[in-house]
Amino acid sequence: MSIGSNRVVICVDLDYFYAQSEEVRNPSIKGKPVVVCVFSGRTEISGAVSTSNYVARRLGVRSGMPIALAKKTLARYPDAVFLPMDTDYYDSISSNVMDILRSKSPAFEQSSIDEAYLDVSNETEGDFSRAYELGKKIRAEILEREKLTCSVGIGPNKLVSKMAADSKKPDGLTLVVPGEVQPFLNKLEIGKLFGIGPKTVEKLHELGIGTVVQLAQADIRVLSEHFGEKLGPQLRDAAMGVDDNPVQERGVEQFSRIVTLKRDSNIFDFQDVLEPLAADLSKKLLEYNMLAGSIGIIAITAELKTKTRTRKIENSTDSKAEIVHVASSLFESFFADGNSSHGDLMVRRIGVRVSNLAKPTKDKKEPSLVDFL
DNA sequence: AATACCGGCGAGT
DNA sequence: TCATACTCGCCGGTATT
Structure with missing residues (x-):
């Protein structure tokens, strides 16, 4: 049974996850600066740093930094490794780790690809020292099974456990008991x-x-x-x-796919760019057995401003064709009224989003197997 | 007056 | 200098009921 409202929450945060995953795949790069990049395809090196290992961070490489700047920063380090993101690979490692964590408590919440919370109030009978021992065990298990280090924080709720985990990285284990919360935060x-x-x-x-x-x-x-x-x-x-937020899985609310255009445009072949985005989203909806009640577009302008348009649709859908159709229509009106007032509306990146997700009701609605590749 | 919808923004990984 | 790809949540404005 639960112990009143005194909770014990563990936050597990995998260290420099993408870069560490790359080190696991190829241990020979350990000790070198490792930079995981999102190459946008505009030029050979255009794009941004997704994450880097601590060797690279010590030398000044940061998440979100332009790849060109990271290259410059590491110019004196010829052994530096720049790798493209391999999301499928990170997903599979993440899923292995999450399986380990899920086994520790039924109150489990994955908050991102590399982070999760566990409410272990019952497992530890509210005892923080037992949670600390459990934290050690979790770290050892992730290290043994996946060869990954992580940072773990323990506190009376998600918020404190998260900040506890953040306070000692990488490879940390931090306990903040209720009586220490305020002193801990004050620092x-x-x-x-x-x-x-x-x-x-x-x-x-x-x-x-x-x-x-x-x-x-x-x-x-x-x-x-x-x-x-x-x-x-x-x-x-x-x-x-x-x-007071409980540790519990929250249903997915939206999916989006966005790409960087070869060059800033105000007119492009909608079908060409939107098709693959819609195809991915349709596949994802199918994967999750969900239907989209709203379809939207995202445009990031040449000035890096984000613009969005959304439309609620009559019947929820997972059809690629319908996503393409609605997104095209939204882009048409977007460019139409966006241009009317002043100047050309130049767009750098475009994306498609599906939201308002719901599980399909068992109404007879023909399944769109046509869209399945 | 309450609810729904939309677009912008901020934060996080 | 250049500046990704996602996801989530809140805010304020406006439309709908």
């Missing part, structure tokens, strides 16, 4: 709090809030006024380590 920079990024740090500073202590004591009405009825209180909760 952090405000921008290290989960959910508080650069923009929020900036806004908080304008309000005279620069530390975790100040945020924890801030007037909730002031926060709500400036950040909204939900985000305001949430910010203060983050500073106090308060989080």
Whole structure:
């Protein structure tokens, strides 16, 4: 049975996951700077760094950095390794690790490809030292079975366990018992709090809030006024380590596929670009046995601004043809009214999104096997 | 007045 | 200098009921 509301939550975060996976596949690159890249195909080296190992990080390579800049940064290191993303490979390793974690507690939540939470309140009978031992065991098992290191955090909820895991990386194991939550958080920079990024740090500073202590004591009405009825209180909760969200799998809400165009365009062959995107999304819907109730497009302009258009459709669908059709129509009107006011609307990246996902009802609706390759 | 929908934004991996 | 591919959640505006 559950132990009242005193929970014990473990957060497991695989270290520099893509790059470490590459090291597992090819151990000879260990010790060299390893940079996993998303090559956009515009030029030989255009694109961004997805992640890198700690050797590369120490030399200044960061996630999101242009590949060209990473190359420059590592110019003096001829042994540096630049690899393209291999998502299928990372997916399969991730799924092995998640199977290990799932076996530790029925209260399991995968929050990303390389992160998961476990509510082990029952397994440990609310005892944090037992959770610590379990954390050791989990780390040992992932290392033995997949040759991967991870960082583990343990706390009274997801929020604290996550920040505990973040506090010692890579290969860390951090325990924050309830009585230590506030002292633990108080030592952090405000921008290290989960959910508080650069923009929020900036806004908080304008309000005279620069530390975790100040945020924890801030007037909730002031926060709500400036950040909204939900985000305001949430910010203060983050500073106090308060989080009541249960550890449980959340259903998928949307899928999207996006690509970078060879060059910025305001006119392109819709069919050509949209087809493969829609095909992937259709396949994914089939895979998950879901139907999309809304279809949308994403356009990232030459100025790197994101624009979206969404349309709710009458009958939920997983059909590639319908996704292409609706996306085409949305792009047409997007370019039509986007251009009317001022100048050309140049687009750099385009994407398609399906959302409003639902499991198909057992109504007789002809399955679109036609779309299955 | 409440709910639905949409587009923008911020954050995270 | 260049600047990926996703996913999720919230906000405010507007439309619908």
